[in-house]
Amino acid sequence: MPEQKPATRPETICTQAGLHQLESRTVPLAPPIWQTSAFAYPDMEAMDEIARGEEPGFIYARYGLPNHRQLELALASLEGAEDAVVTASGMSAIAATLFALTIPGERVVADTHVYRGTRLLLERDLARFGVIVDFVDCGDLEAVAGALERPARLLWVDTLTNPTLRVRNLPRLAALARAAGALMVVDNTFATPVHCRPLSWGAVLVVHSTTKLIGGHHDASGGVVAGPAAVVETIRGQVVRFGGRGGAFDSWLIQRGLVTLPLRAAQSSQSALLLAERLAAHPMVQAVLYPGLPGHPEHRLAERLLRDGFGAVVAFEFAGGEPAVRRFVRALRLVRFAETLGGAVTTLVHPATTSHRSLPVSERERLGISDGLLRLSVGLEHPEELWQDLEQALGHI
Ligand SMILES: Cc1ncc(COP(=O)(O)O)c(C=O)c1O
Structure with missing residues (x-):
């Protein structure tokens, strides 16, 4: 590039301020964020x-x-x-x-x-x-x-x-x-x-x-x-x-x-298994769907295909349908009712009124999604405190 005198006008100095590569023999320990929409070429070649x-x-x-x-x-x-x-x-x-x-x-x-x-x-x-x-x-x-x-x-x-x-x-x-x-x-x-x-x-x-x-x-x-x-x-x-x-x-x-994915996945899986077992033993819970439970229809297959745990997501069902679900959700204190999964914060969703809301009831039921079904995504809170929250909310249904 041809030599150019350093800019002296404020407009030019301000505009060009971030474009100069700073020399450094060291490299960053964390990746920088390349917050740019385009890159400038040194020349057309x-x-x-x-x-x-x-x-x-x-x-x-x-x-x-x-x-x-x-x-x-x-x-x-x-x-x-x-x-x-x-x-x-x-x-x-x-x-x-x-x-x-x-x-x-x-x-x-x-x-x-x-x-x-x-x-x-x-x-x-x-x-x-x-x-x-x-x-x-x-x-x-x-x-x-x-x-x-x-x-x-x-x-x-x-x-x-x-x-x-x-x-x-x-x-x-x-x-x-x-x-x-x-x-x-x-x-x-x-x-x-x-x-x-x-x-x-x-x-x-x-x-x-x-x-x-x-x-x-x-x-x-x-x-x-x-x-x-x-x-x-x-x-x-x-x-x-x-x-x-x-x-x-x-x-x-x-x-x-x-x-932290491997650490998070391991902890969430471990907590999910514990909660699935406790939910399955609770009298107000009609069914629990979790591949880590021996009663799951594909438990053996899950043992073969999945390693280091069975995942963070547990589904469970109340016999009392949507009214029971509403009372349960209202009573929760730690677990958040939100239409997502997989985060550090434990979340719960009611598929019948969220993701599958637009489906006719008959089709929903064919997919096994009853009005009483909930999907829990287990995060990183202490599993005993998560259980305390679920257990006290179960007392309200
Ligand atoms: C299994 C699965 N695939 C794909 C998606 C879509 O992902 P996104 O919401 O990031 O578009 C979701 C979202 O819930 C999902 O659960």
Whole structure:
């Protein structure tokens, strides 16, 4: 760059103040937040080299910032994937994956128990784009084999179903998908890579809402898709064209959450198991759905697929339906009623009046979501104090 006299005018000094790279032989111990919407090239030759992929370089926030890339590399490595792309939300990752990998006339087979947002996107948007969408109960392997007799591009399942906590047989489903020439995508949000790595069971892609356990603090929104580099590259292009990246700060917060993910996941799982056992023994609780309980229909499968715990989420049911739920929620003191999961603060949601509110009662009941069902996401409070809160609230129903 040609030599230039130092600026003396306040307007120029103020505007250019943050642009000078400070020299330092040391590197920061925590990642900086790259809060910029674009990067300046030293000259047009550098732009050509970066555009041709001959030199590394960041260009524009929507294409990806250093905070996105750092998180991508960490999450790919956690999931045992070649590469990953991070997005503004779990839904952004799911949408980019579905739209990047299908064309009108192709078919997607998805679990009837798939996350409600995914289901709405499949039914309302992917179908409108001309993709054929069929739902099948992925707990019924024969039904899945039947559904895959007709060509399908994708088989979509969640490791643990939301909110009923059924465990999907990932190795068997992956074998069925592979034999049918379909790519299996697993939403691993509930299990986290600490407890389950779907790629190791034969899935081709894994997606997460990193808003949940991976971020872990109820303060950031994000998503990720991880898998083979070439497929991830196709999805990355879709993310960029959709404008689905999200900001640097959210990725920074999620990366910070990642530091304690194994510790948080272990503690939440341990507390969740304790609370599930106590809830199951309580006379006011009709049923408890938690893969860690020996009575869970897929407990043996969960023991095989999940390691170091069975996850933070417990579902339980009251015989007294919605009136009992309302009295219980009103009496809670520590546990917060909020439409999310996976954070440090323990939260509780009533699927019948929140995520599944718009469904006809008959369909809700077919999915096992009764008016008395609650979904608890166990956080990091002391488990005995969480139990005290739940127990005293149970006294009010
Ligand atoms: C299993 C699962 N997948 C995806 C999502 C969507 O994530 P986000 O809210 O970050 O878009 C959620 C949100 O609750 C979820 O529970």
